[in-house]
Amino acid sequence: MSERIKTVVENIQAVNKEMGQAAQQHLNNLTKPIGSLGELENVAVQLAEITGSKLPEVFPxxxxxxxxxxxxxxxxxxxxxxxxxxxxxxxxxxxxxxxxxxxxxxxxxxxxxxxxxxxxxxxxxxxxxxxxxxxxxxxxxxxxxxxxxxxxxxxxxxxxxxxxxxxxxxxxxxxxxxxxxxxxxxxxxxxxxxxxxxxxxxxxxxxxxxxxxxxxxxxxxxxxxxxxxxxxxxxxxxxxxxxxxxxxxxxxxxxxxxxxxxxxxxxxxxxxxxxxxxxxxxxxxxxxxxxxxxxxxxxxxxxxxxxxxxxxxxxxxxxxxxxxxxxxxEAATRMAREMATFDDAEVSRETVKN
Structure with a gap:
């Protein structure tokens, strides 16, 4: 393996799981039922882990x-x-x-x-x-x-x-x-x-x-x-x-x-x-x-x-x-960055009935 390849490989870090958790908490506060955007939510969390940003960008x-x-x-x-x-x-x-x-x-x-x-x-x-x-x-x-x-x-x-x-x-x-x-x-x-x-x-x-x-x-x-x-x-x-x-x-x-x-x-x-x-x-x-x-x-x-x-x-x-x-x-990132939270939009959250 060349020094160039070795250096690049050594610079690859584990993704930031803590940022992924923060992103998931943010998604759970958006104006939608929890998990209702399915795979897009998983993508948004993965992008947060990769980039180290709760609100990642992928454009261009x-x-x-x-x-x-x-x-x-x-x-x-x-x-x-x-x-x-x-x-x-x-x-x-x-x-x-x-x-x-x-x-x-x-x-x-x-x-x-x-x-x-x-x-x-x-x-x-x-x-x-x-x-x-x-x-x-x-x-x-x-x-x-x-x-x-x-x-x-x-x-x-x-x-x-x-x-x-x-x-x-x-x-x-x-x-x-x-x-x-x-x-x-x-x-x-x-x-x-x-x-x-x-x-x-x-x-x-x-x-x-x-x-x-x-x-x-x-x-x-x-x-x-x-x-x-x-x-x-x-x-x-x-x-x-x-x-x-x-x-x-x-x-x-x-x-x-x-x-x-x-x-x-x-x-x-x-x-x-x-x-x-x-x-x-x-x-x-x-x-x-x-x-x-x-x-x-x-x-x-x-x-x-x-x-x-x-x-x-x-x-x-x-x-x-x-x-x-x-x-x-890109839609996954826009969901995270542009959707309102329940508090921002003054929308009532779902309630759980016993």
Whole structure:
């Protein structure tokens, strides 16, 4: 582990449970029956614990989309050719993707980062911090070197730091990388011990008949490489992706600054599991935005102990589901900050009859 990663991890503190209790007492005094706003109240309490403020703020959100290619695509595990990664990066930069439209709708910041696309992209607005030109094919050997794994995490930390310095009060990380559901399935299988075949899904649209083959590729690689499920750098080195490492790094840095992390779908949640292997406390800084239709997402969420805010049958990635869930998170903060208390509004409290 590098000094940079070690320093960030050491700066991650346990969330402030006392502030959460204070927030809960405040919510109980608002003009509503106790607990009547359900999960929104739980979110408000968690945000208070994360930020150390009884009245937290999460606006504006900062969205960072990391793009990278995967050597495992050579095994035919994706429905789309590898050049789509670079093509979609250009689509992001031209503001033509779902993540662009959704981020605009919440007035958030957005940044696109080339952390490992296979080709060079020369375009205005793109942050280029390449670890390499795609990972190696982990069906034939480790996906990357240990140095590359460290570099990928550090890129994520650097980009999260820049986004928070820009003013972001909440971090959403998204991704683009053909075959990254394969890497994510391998990571989740390794960490959770869940059978690979029950984890793999269609990804970008793979035909159901090809899922057995995809699972077989992953199973064979895991048997040969035997990644250490408790060593995040070993997981990244053997079966990971540059964008997966970067997403984990961004989450770690956000937690070190008491900034909430709103999780997206399967690849994002696989990255979140990697982040928890660096520091278990980081999961308390995470809120699950939505429940993807990718089969492995349920196993990843269970391993994190998270319940999603939305279920919309999404499987796009990019951070799109998290951005769609963001208004609910912001609503939780507005509830805490803007609703009147019973005393302020001169509203009678409920009475208990014997």
């Amino acid at each position: 959100p900062g969205v960072i989309v990391f793009a990278a290619d995967h050597g495992i695509a050579e095994e035919g595990v994706s429905a789309y050719p590898q050049e789509v990664t670079a093509q979609m990066v250009m689509n992001f930069l031209n503001e033509g993707a779902a993540i662009n439209a959704f981020t605009k709708s919440v007035n958030g910041f957005i940044e696109i980062v080339d952390v490992g696309v296979k080709s060079n992209i020369d375009a205005d607005g793109l942050v280029v911090d390449k670890v390499g030109f795609g990972t190696k094919n982990f069906a034939k050997g480790p996906a990357m070197t240990k140095e590359e794994a460290i570099h990928s995490v550090e890129v994520g930390m650097k980009r999260a730091e820049a986004m928070i310095n820009k003013g972001a009060k909440l971090i959403i990380v998204g991704e683009m990388g053909i075959a990254n559901t394969t890497a994510s399935s391998a990571i989740v299988a390794s960490i959770t011990g869940v059978n690979v075949r029950s984890l793999v899904g269609q990804g970008t649209g793979l035909a159901a008949s090809a899922l057995d083959y995809k699972a077989g590729v992953i199973d064979d690689a895991l048997k040969v490489l035997q990644p250490d499920c408790n060593d995040p750098l070993d997981l990244l080195q053997k079966i990971g992706g540059f964008e997966i490492g970067a997403m984990a790094g961004a989450m770690l840095y956000a937690a070190s600054q008491h900034i909430p992390i709103l999780l997206d779908g399967f690849i994002c949640t696989a990255s979140a599991l990697v982040a928890t292997k660096f520091c278990p406390e980081v999961q308390d800084y995470m809120i699950a935005g939505h429940h993807s239709v990718e089969p492995g997402h349920a196993a990843a969420l269970d391993a994190l102990g998270k319940k999603s805010l939305l279920t919309l049958n999404l499987r796009l990635g990019e951070g799109s589901g998290a951005v769609l869930a963001y208004p609910l998170v």
